[in-house]
Amino acid sequence: MPELPEVEVVRAGLERHVLGATVTRVDVLHPRPVRRDPRGPEGFAAALTGRRIEAARRRGKYLWLPLDNGDALLGHLGMSGQLLVQPPEAADERHLRVRLALEGAAEGRELRFVDQRMFGGLSISAGGADLPTEIAHIARDPLDPAFDDDEFVRRVRTRSSGIKRQLLDQGLVSGVGNIYADEALWRARLHGERPGERLTRAQVRELLDHARTVMSDALGQGGTSFDALYVNVNGESGYFDRSLHAYGREGEPCDRCGAPIRRAAFMNRSSYSCPVCQPAPRRRRAVAQALPTPD
Secondary structure (H helix, E strand, O other): OOHHHHHHHHHHHHHOOOOOOOEEEEEEOOOHHHHOOOHHHHHHHHHHHOOEEOOOOEEEOOOEEEOOOOEEEEEOOOOOOEEEEEOOOOOOOOOOEEEEEEOOOOEEEEEEEEEEEOOOEOOOHHEOOOHHHHHHHOOOOOOOOOOOHHHHHHHHHOOOOOOHHHHHHHHHOOOHHHHHHHHHHHHOOOOOEHHHHOOOOOHHHHHHHHHHHHHHHHHHOOOOOOOOOOOOOOOOOOOHHHOHHHHHHHHOEEOOOOOEEEEEEEEOOEEEEEEOOOOHHHHHHHHHHOOOOOO
């Protein structure tokens, strides 16, 4: 799933290409991507037609385009969504779901929502130009200038849940997904199951700094692309995957100590860590030692 750097790359591309453009036509080619809009496909199209795009904003992994009437086009890329700016004569993508014809600042262009798996989607947020109410509960992300470091540290240290689970809690901090959580934890030499309440203030602050650094580095390289599903608005892939130290590197030597990187099941996903640089918390080691040894 695209994480903060990937979504920010898309947001910046939209800001460059569609600001000031007016939507002249909307084609909903499949109803599922607009399922969250109560108007339905026809009402969704009618609400967008004739509206001018005023800005491109993001909260965590959500994008929204404020419109000239105070509403907003709210979008989430899901697992495989793409927002592409294309010339009208370009061939339709195989999984094209929604097409917006534009004129004005992006005259002669189309904004296309392409989604193979259709977990993402678009909707109109009434009055959502400043911040859609649908995502007001989502916390700010570490790259947001208004992010409250002290409050983040305080809340982490009051919880018994593992620190990786907390990094993925969108009510605590947004935008940090599985990839960048593993990378930040590797840099901080922390195991993801370390309880937040057992971390010092300095450790939490250092982890937050590493999360910022790794996501900023990824942003500078266009994000992380493990396959062709994540691309920017021009259809180009990012290449931060070449710089990963932990995620996706099971069995490869740790770049710091040489020990093989391990993969473990985590919340229907995978976690990657170094068993030497990121020792598991004692309670987990104790359980592992108590398990019977296979004959």
